[in-house]
Amino acid sequence: MSGYFELSWTDVAISLSLVGVLFAVALVQRLGIARGVVIGAIRTFVQLMVIGYVLKFVFDLSKWYWVFLMLTVMLVVAARTAAVRDEGRGPGKFSIAATAITAGVLITMVTVVGLIIRIRPWYTPQILIPVSGMVIGNTMNAVALTTSRFRSEMQLRRGQVEAALALGATSAEASAGPFRQAIRSALIPTMNALAVVGLVQLPGMMSGQIIAGILSVQAVRYQIVVMYMIACGAAVGSFVAAAMIRRQLFTVRHQLRSEYL
Amino acid sequence: MTTPKLEAERVSLSRTRTRAAGVEHARVLRDVSFGVGEGEAFGIIGPSGSGKTSLLRLLNGLESPDSGRVLLDGGDASEMDALDLRRKVGMVFQSPSLFPGSVASNVEYALELGGLSEAEREARGRRCLDRAGLPAAFWARDAAELSRGEQQRVSIARALAAEPAVLLMDEPTSALDPAASERILSLARSLNIDDGVTVVFVTHVLEQARRICARALVLIDGRGVEQGAIDTLFDDPAEELTRRFIEGTLDPCESGAREQVLGRGDGGEGTDVGTREPRGNER
Ligand SMILES: Nc1ncnc2c1ncn2[C@@H]1O[C@H](COP(=O)(O)OP(=O)(O)OP(=O)(O)O)[C@@H](O)[C@H]1O
Ligand SMILES: [Mg+2]
Numbered sequence: 285m286s287g288y289f290e291l292s293w294t295d296v297a298i299s300l301s302l303v304g305v306l307f308a309v310a311l312v313q314r315l316g317i318a319r320g321v322v323i324g325a326i327r328t329f330v331q332l333m334v335i336g337y338v339l340k341f342v343f344d345l346s347k348w349y350w351v352f353l354m355l356t357v358m359l360v361v362a363a364r365t366a367a368v369r370d371e372g373r374g375p376g377k378f379s380i381a382a383t384a385i386t387a388g389v390l391i392t393m394v395t396v397v398g399l400i401i402r403i404r405p406w407y408t409p410q411i412l413i414p415v416s417g418m419v420i421g422n423t424m425n426a427v428a429l430t431t432s433r434f435r436s437e438m439q440l441r442r443g444q445v446e447a448a449l450a451l452g453a454t455s456a457e458a459s460a461g462p463f464r465q466a467i468r469s470a471l472i473p474t475m476n477a478l479a480v481v482g483l484v485q486l487p488g489m490m491s492g493q494i495i496a497g498i499l500s501v502q503a504v505r506y507q508i509v510v511m512y513m514i515a516c517g518a519a520v521g522s523f524v525a526a527a528m529i530r531r532q533l534f535t536v537r538h539q540l541r542s543e544y545l
Numbered sequence: 546m547t548t549p550k551l552e553a554e555r556v557s558l559s560r561t562r563t564r565a566a567g568v569e570h571a572r573v574l575r576d577v578s579f580g581v582g583e584g585e586a587f588g589i590i591g592p593s594g595s596g597k598t599s600l601l602r603l604l605n606g607l608e609s610p611d612s613g614r615v616l617l618d619g620g621d622a623s624e625m626d627a628l629d630l631r632r633k634v635g636m637v638f639q640s641p642s643l644f645p646g647s648v649a650s651n652v653e654y655a656l657e658l659g660g661l662s663e664a665e666r667e668a669r670g671r672r673c674l675d676r677a678g679l680p681a682a683f684w685a686r687d688a689a690e691l692s693r694g695e696q697q698r699v700s701i702a703r704a705l706a707a708e709p710a711v712l713l714m715d716e717p718t719s720a721l722d723p724a725a726s727e728r729i730l731s732l733a734r735s736l737n738i739d740d741g742v743t744v745v746f747v748t749h750v751l752e753q754a755r756r757i758c759a760r761a762l763v764l765i766d767g768r769g770v771e772q773g774a775i776d777t778l779f780d781d782p783a784e785e786l787t788r789r790f791i792e793g794t795l796d797p798c799e800s801g802a803r804e805q806v807l808g809r810g811d812g813g814e815g816t817d818v819g820t821r822e823p824r825g826n827e828r
Contacts, residue, residue, distance in 0.1 A: 443642030447700070450605060451655040451707055452632040461645075537627040539608055543561050 300325070339413065348407040355416055359386055362424040369428040372435040372529070374544035380528045381427055388423040388521030389416060392513045400509055418488070418510055419517040422477075426470045426518035430525040434466035438533060439545045446540055455534035463530060467522045474518040481511055548619040549580030550743045551634065551711050556603055556613035558596075558767075573599045576613065577769040579762045581711070586737040586744040588754035588761030588775060592795060596767040597747045598639065601713045604745065605634040617711075632659075635709030639716045641696035643688040648674065648699050651688050655707035670706055676740075677702035678732055694725030701732065711743040712736065718753065726753075733757055751791060755779065763787045765795070 303325045310318040342350045363382035370377045393416055397406050406412070438445060441462055448458035456463075481487055486494065489510060493503045533541055558574040573596045581587040589597050602608045603615055606627050615622040622630055632655070643651050652670040661669070671684060677698040683691075688699060697717055704712060714733055718726035734757050737744045746757050754761050755775055762772040763784070771784045782788045789795040 443638065443640060444644055446607060447638060447642040447703075448644070448654065449607060450631055450636040450638075451703065452628045452658055453654075454628065457658065535609075537606060537609065537623075539606070539627075 339409075342409050342413070346407075346409060348405070351407040351409045351412060354409075354413060358417060358420050359389065362420045366424050366428040366431070370431040370435075372431065372544060374529070374532045374541075376532070377431070380431065380525060380532070381424075383528060384427045384430075384521045384525035385420065385423050387524045388426070388517040388519070389419050391520050392419050392423075392517040395516070396509070396513055401506075414489070415506075415510060415513070419513050422474060422514040423517040423521035426474060426522045427525045429470035429473070430466050430522040431529055433469050434462055434526050434529050435533075435545050437462035437465050438540075442540070442542065442545070449538055449540065453538075455530065455538045455540075458538070458540075459530055459533070463526050466526050470522040471518055474515055478511055478515060481507075487511070547582070549616070550583040550585070550618065551604060551745070552578075552580040552616040552619075553600070553604065554578055554614045554616060556600070556610040556615065558599055558603060558608065558610050560599075572767060574603070574610070574767045577762075577764065577767070578613075579769060579772055581743060581745055584737070584741050584743055585760070586734070586746060586758045588758035589745065589747045589764055590749060590751060590754045590761050590790075591764035592749060592790060595764045597749075597764055598715055599767075600764065601636065601715050601745065601747055604711075604713055605636050606630045607636075632707045633709055634711045634713060635704040635707055636713040637697075637701050637704050637715065637717050639719055641693070641700040643691075643696055643699055643703075646688060648679075648683050648686050648688050648691070651699055652702045652706050654703060659707070670702075673702040673705040674699075676705055676736075678728060692725075694721050694728070697721065697725075697729060698732070701729070705736075709742070711745065713745045713747075715747045716749070718748075718750070730756055751779070763790065765790060 303321065307318060307321045307325075309315070310321050338354070342354055359382065362385050363378055366381035366385065367377040370381065393412075396415070397403060397412070401411060401415075403411050438459065445458045445462070449455070482490075487507050487510070489507045490499065490503050493499045533544055535541060555576045555578050556574055557572065557576055559570050559572045562569045562571060577596075577600060579587070589600060591597050599608070603610050604622075606615075606622055609623060617625065617630065617633065644654065649667070649670060652673055653666045656666040656669060671681060674684060675681065679695065679698050679702065683695070683699070688696065691699065701717070712733075717733070718729050721729065730753060733744060733746060736742045737757070744757070746754065748754050758775050760773060761775050761778055763770045763778060763782075763786075765786050771778065771782060771787045778787060779791060782791065786795065
């Protein structure tokens with residue numbers, strides 16, 4: 285294949301020197317992250333190796349239950365990551381993140397598989413897994429941003445929220461400002477991605493094909509669809525997360541539960 | 546005696562605080578009872594951290610007591626519609642907490658919730674602004690650029706717009722200079738006397754209570770220490786703690802000692818109320 289430059293394990297080993305630069309900066313500047321750099325570098329290696337084998341295994345077998353298991357694991361990891369980034373004091377952070385991410389991903393994927401990419405069988409792993417992965421990753425970020433921003437916004441504007449409640453507003457009315465602000469700011473990265481995609485960073489799906497020397501108009505179409513999917517997943521995930529946090533932050537008698545902020 | 550307009554019946558409240566050391570329960574109100582008659586101005590006085598704000602929050606249902614009841618017109622407040630209760634029992638907070646936007650949007654907020662037409666909203670809103678002693682020119686101004694005293698009057702106008710039967714006022718003059726305080730005080734007095742609004746006025750400034758209220762409750766360490774005619778509280782208090790609070794010799798830190806003076810410390814719970822510290826997020 286022309287234009288395709290093979291990488292050997294030696295080449296990969298040499299590339300370690302690039303992380304070495306980060307390690308050196310961390311040590312010299314005493315950033316306190318040297319250990320994290322080492323662990324991160326090892327994780328990158330191990331995770332990608334393992335995932336390579338797992339994907340090959342799943343692709344070869346092409347059984348719906350393996351695909352399903354794989355997607356579940358991806359969702360759980362994403363939910364955990366988003367939950368850890370939620371600094372609030374309320375309970376059930378994992379289930380909030382998991383519900384919101386799953387809702388965003390499910391709605392998006394069902395639409396896509398049912399109406400747009402129409403892959404048959406629906407679980408064709410070569411398509412379902414990478415495409416879901418992109419949607420899950422982006423939805424995870426949107427959900428994490430929503431939860432932390434909503435809580436901090438509520439903390440900041442607590443006086444106004446309670447003033448509105450005291451005037452007879454419902455919890456939804458009283459928290460409308462923070463609610464909107466949280467969703468808006470959570471969607472900004474996605475909006476930016478839509479606006480600059482291809483201008484600065486080539487999206488993963490296209491990059492892979494370019495490097496492999498087989499860039500096609502198909503890849504471009506896929507990428508466009510993926511960008512729109514990402515937007516849908518982020519929007520649904522963010523809204524569901526905000527609605528669940530709002531539910532948690534108020535009692536049925538429209539009282540603010542400030543201990544959960 | 547006729548049923549009081551607003552009544553607290555042995556209300557208790559504890560708060561959970563998350564500390565570095567873990568979760569801590571603090572009882573901020575213990576068995577507090579009092580009644581406020583229709584059209585009365587009732588004072589709640591007590592040192593900082595004694596639970597005055599917490600008590601007010603129970604009265605309009607921003608929080609629910611752990612035990613005890615709040616009664617409005619003789620009916621259990623916890624069985625009323627929460628939003629309805631708050632429209633009847635308005636609240637002016639220690640800090641104005643105005644919404645971002647114009648004075649008009651602040652004053653009209655409660656009216657929008659009530660679904661009034663735009664013209665009605667403006668007419669009623671402007672009346673409330675006038676009632677709160679602000680010139681009509683303030684209507685279109687940005688709430689954020691007002692002085693603190695003006696903001697507090699906007700927040701009073703905002704509360705009045707819902708036409709509450711009872712107005713809870715939580716130290717509305719804190720952080721105001723004497724002249725601005727004076728205007729708020731005469732406004733509170735006039736709302737009570739001229740408009741017949743039942744007022745519950747919280748303050749730690751004794752002279753203010755004396756100006757506005759006929760009767761008051763002395764709240765210390767979350768307990769109702771004494772209540773009655775304000776002049777009696779001042780001139781001839783029955784309780785040692787009331788006397789010391791009025792004289793200004795009540796040490797804000799010696800909670801343990803107070804338990805002894807109270808003579809009804811519930812044994813071993815001396816540290817229950819915890820150390821008082823200003824709430825950073827209040828303003
Ligand atoms: N949200 C909260 N979480 C935890 N503890 C609280 C909270 N609000 C108040 N407290 C505690 O409850 C006690 C009573 O507080 P409260 O604000 O009712 O006092 P206060 O009499 O209004 O004081 P001040 O005159 O300073 O306004 C204090 O010890 C305070 O630290
Ligand atoms: Mg207070």
